Amino acid sequence: MTDAAPKTGSVDLAEEFLDRTTPATRIRGILHRHPAISPALVLVVAIIVFGLLNDRFLRPENLSLITQQVAVVGTLAIAQTLVILTAGIDLSVGAIMILAAMVMAQTASTSGLPPVLCLLLGLVVGIAAGALNGLLVTRLKLPPFIVTLGTLSIFTAVTLLYTGGTTVRGAEIPPLLTFTGTTFTIGGISLTAGVVIMLLLYVVMAYVLNRTAWGRHVYAVGDDKEAARLAGISVNRVLFSVYLAAGAIIAITAWIQIGRTNAASPNSGLDLNLDSITAVVIGGTSLFGGRGAIWGTLLGALIVGVFRNGLALAGLDVLYQTLAVGVLIIVAVAVDQWIRKARS
Amino acid sequence: MTSTETAPRTRTPILEARKLVKTYGRVVGLDGVGLQLFPGEVLAIIGDNGAGKSTLVKCLTGAEVPDTGELLLDGRPITFKRPQDARAAGIETVYQNLAVSPALDVASNLFLGREERRSGILGSVFRMLDVKGMRAKAEKELTELGISTLQDVTVPVENLSGGQRQAVAVARAAAFGSKVVVLDEPTAALGVRESNQVLELVKALRDRGIPVIIISHNMPQVFAVADRIHIQRLGKCAATITPQSHSMTEAVAIMTGAQTA
Numbered sequence: 001m002t003d004a005a006p007k008t009g010s011v012d013l014a015e016e017f018l019d020r021t022t023p024a025t026r027i028r029g030i031l032h033r034h035p036a037i038s039p040a041l042v043l044v045v046a047i048i049v050f051g052l053l054n055d056r057f058l059r060p061e062n063l064s065l066i067t068q069q070v071a072v073v074g075t076l077a078i079a080q081t082l083v084i085l086t087a088g089i090d091l092s093v094g095a096i097m098i099l100a101a102m103v104m105a106q107t108a109s110t111s112g113l114p115p116v117l118c119l120l121l122g123l124v125v126g127i128a129a130g131a132l133n134g135l136l137v138t139r140l141k142l143p144p145f146i147v148t149l150g151t152l153s154i155f156t157a158v159t160l161l162y163t164g165g166t167t168v169r170g171a172e173i174p175p176l177l178t179f180t181g182t183t184f185t186i187g188g189i190s191l192t193a194g195v196v197i198m199l200l201l202y203v204v205m206a207y208v209l210n211r212t213a214w215g216r217h218v219y220a221v222g223d224d225k226e227a228a229r230l231a232g233i234s235v236n237r238v239l240f241s242v243y244l245a246a247g248a249i250i251a252i253t254a255w256i257q258i259g260r261t262n263a264a265s266p267n268s269g270l271d272l273n274l275d276s277i278t279a280v281v282i283g284g285t286s287l288f289g290g291r292g293a294i295w296g297t298l299l300g301a302l303i304v305g306v307f308r309n310g311l312a313l314a315g316l317d318v319l320y321q322t323l324a325v326g327v328l329i330i331v332a333v334a335v336d337q338w339i340r341k342a343r344s
Numbered sequence: 345m346t347s348t349e350t351a352p353r354t355r356t357p358i359l360e361a362r363k364l365v366k367t368y369g370r371v372v373g374l375d376g377v378g379l380q381l382f383p384g385e386v387l388a389i390i391g392d393n394g395a396g397k398s399t400l401v402k403c404l405t406g407a408e409v410p411d412t413g414e415l416l417l418d419g420r421p422i423t424f425k426r427p428q429d430a431r432a433a434g435i436e437t438v439y440q441n442l443a444v445s446p447a448l449d450v451a452s453n454l455f456l457g458r459e460e461r462r463s464g465i466l467g468s469v470f471r472m473l474d475v476k477g478m479r480a481k482a483e484k485e486l487t488e489l490g491i492s493t494l495q496d497v498t499v500p501v502e503n504l505s506g507g508q509r510q511a512v513a514v515a516r517a518a519a520f521g522s523k524v525v526v527l528d529e530p531t532a533a534l535g536v537r538e539s540n541q542v543l544e545l546v547k548a549l550r551d552r553g554i555p556v557i558i559i560s561h562n563m564p565q566v567f568a569v570a571d572r573i574h575i576q577r578l579g580k581c582a583a584t585i586t587p588q589s590h591s592m593t594e595a596v597a598i599m600t601g602a603q604t605a
Contacts, residue, residue: 033500212471213459216452220445230443231516232428232457290447 031339035284035292038335039299042282046303050310057313060188066305071194072260074301075253076272077279078198078205079246081297084280085209086222086242087289088144092133093250094272095155100126101254102163105264109172119176123251129155130247134240152273163266170262180259194256201249206294218242223290278304278325282332286340303328356419357382358555359404359435359524364413366399373399374410375579381524386546386556388566391576392599397559398528400576404557405437405526406430417523434523438513440532446502450494451475451482453501454516485519486511489548493541507538514545518554525549527558531565543569563592575599 031038051058076093083090104122108115129151136147170178180194209215217238220228229235258264283300285292307328308321357380366374374396381387391397402408404415406424415422417433424430427437444453455478461467462474482497491511494504501509510530517525527546531539539562546569549556560566566573567587575582575598583598583605590598590605597603 029503207470211473211475213461213473214471216448216456216459216473220448220456223445223447224443227443227445228456230427230437230439231445231453232431290445 028339028341031335032291035286035339036296036299037284039283039296039303039332043299043303043306046306046310050306050313053310054313057310061190062309062313064190066302066309067189067195068192068260069309070301070305071192071198072253072257072269073272073275073279073304074298075194075198075201075256076250076276077283077297077301078201078294079249079253080276080280081283081285081292081294082205082218082242082246082249083144084222084277084285084287085218085289085292086239087225087287088137088222088239088242089148089277089287090133090144090243090246091148091273092129092152092155093246093276094269095152095159096126096129096247096250097254097257097272098266098269099129099155099159099162100251101257101264102159102168102266104177104254105168105173105258106163108174108177109168115174115176118174119255122254123248126249126251126254127244127247130243130245130250131240133247134243137243138236138240156270159266165266167263167265167267173258173262173264177255178259178262180256181262182259192259194259197252197256201252202294202298209294214238214241219290221289275304278329281336282328284332284336286336287333288340291340300332355382357416358418359557360416360419361400361404362414362416364400364403364410364415366396366403366408366410372579374403374413376413377576377579377581379404379574379581381555381557383555384550384553385571386550386558386569388570388573389557389559389576390561390563390566390573390595390599395576395599396579397576401437401526401528401557401559404430405435407437435526436517436520436522436524437526437528438510438517438530440529444501444509444512444516447500449498449500450486450504450512451479451497453512454478454482454485454497454519456516458520482515482519485515488552489515489518489545491515491545505538506534507541510534510538510542511545514542514549518549518552522554525554525556527556529559529561531560531562539565563595567592567595575605577601 056062076097079093080090100122103125104118107113107121108118133147133151136142137144180192180197182193183190209218217228217233220231220233221235221238225235257269261268279301280297281287281300282303283292283296283298285296304325307324311321311324359381361377361379363376363378364374365376377396377400379400389397389400399408403410406427406429409425415424422433424433430437445456448456460474460478462472466472467474479497483495486494486497494508494511501512504512514525514527514530530542534542543565546556546558558569570587573585573587573595575585575595577599585595585598585605594603598605
């Protein structure tokens with residue numbers, strides 16, 4: 001070490017030259033370490049702007065409407081976040097949710113089984129569907145995009161074959177299954193049980209991703225699969241467990257969906273796939289895997305909800321809401337690309 | 345230092361390979377290669393492309409299973425079917441492609457794949473990681489290895505230079521009571537100054553009594569850091585020399601077959 005000392009003078013100069021930082025790179029570094037900051041800023045700005053545009057926007061009843069509208073996509077997006085963190089994508093989340101919802105509602109209305117069992121049956125179906133995705137990804141080594149594109153069709157077809165395309169109405173569904181739609185009021189804002197379940201799931205997933213070894217491994221696998229493998233992580237086991245967990249979360253979303261719509265329809269919620277990906281991407285999680293925060297996804301779901309609601313209150317056509325969401329996605333991914341340059 | 349250079353021959357090698365043979369179809373990768381690694385030494389393996397040095401190292405680290413021949417660890421026969429077997433036996437490998445997880449911080453990388461949990465119910469039931477404990481241990485480990493430039497263990501590895509990343513990989517290899525550290529071309533992707541940092545690290549490992557096997561193409565580096573040099577040629581060990589017994593030119597001559605030891 002001592003004989004290296006004379007060199008340091010010139011070497012430090014070189015290092016300063018390399019480490020030269022501009023305000024832009026410093027901001028980029030901060031955003032890079034805290035991926036939830038940018039969606040949080042967007043959400044705050046959007047709420048202020050829409051609040052100024054229309055008095056009704058900030059009223060408690062409107063805010064609680066937004067949270068209720070966000071509950072289904074927000075919960076589904078938790079599952080999507082897990083998969084995207086491993087550098088995958090799940091195009092079948094919506095199809096699995098509808099399948100699980102139909103199994104829950106149909107068995108409850110026709111078979112005479114106790115509602116709790118029907119709920120558990122839906123959970124099993126969700127986990128089994130996730131297991132199928134996980135097996136195809138880890139055993140056949142197919143890209144998740146292809147696997148879930150295939151299972152999207154498969155699960156949709158299975159749902160229609162199973163139900164014959166008919167909707168189960170709220171009157172036929174036992175109260176336990178629509179429990180997620182019950183509202184209660186805290187401080188002027190009325191929440192549904194579904195919203196509370198969603199928030200609880202976020203708390204649990206934030207803990208699991210940030211405070212357990214499994215969470216670290218999810219990030220490591222998405223970040224660099226080969227490095228994770230060389231570090232002794234069983235990559236396939238982590239991937240498979242991610243799809244299993246996603247299946248379970250999707251089944252819980254199915255329960256929330258039944259409560260929200262007070263029905264179970266095989267034809268509703270087909271666009272939830274893309275909505276969940278939108279929430280994840282706007283929430284700052286990178287589609288390349290390994291970077292992102294679960295809270296960003298909640299913010300992403302809220303941003304989409306706020307934009308749709310705010311633009312509707314401003315009297316704009318639904319088409320403009322869709323247009324705005326499209327712009328949001330492209331801006332979010334562009335920002336992510338820019339932030340990722342902080343690596344090099 | 346002079347005593348350790350002559351003494352090894354009387355001691356039991358920590359890792360020994362006897363008459364390793366590995367063929368790929370009709371191509372003979374290893375043709376009866378023997379190797380001995382003694383406590384507290386740096387053994388360099390050099391050789392031309394296709395001489396079998398990578399195959400040799402893969403057999404030592406469980407990445408390949410030799411057709412015949414035996415491996416002895418601490419004098420006892422041992423077989424590795426997977427890299428994990430070698431790791432479990434205390435042989436840690438650092439790869440040239442900087443096998444670290446860029447988005448995770450330094451401490452998380454050091455403990456990746458063997459995280460430590462909190463004690464009590466938080467750890468056993470809630471599986472909570474002992475983040476503070478791991479960070480403290482990581483700092484201690486890095487200080488002991490003399491990696492002073494890496495004191496903030498909460499920095500994501502992607503913010504580090506190539507040399508610092510390699511230092512993290514080396515520290516990880518050395519951190520868990522390992523018996524042998526194998527470095528596969530650790531400086532291939534690095535600049536001059538960063539290479540020197542890694543070589544300092546190799547010396548620090550040796551000073552802690554951990555023997556190191558280092559594969560390199562870079563003769564000045566090999567002669568600067570190695571106690572003994574194993575020269576592979578055409579699937580066989582052409583010679584085992586020391587930086588004192590032979591010059592760099594002679595080593596290259598043996599490597600290319602222009603001279604015999």
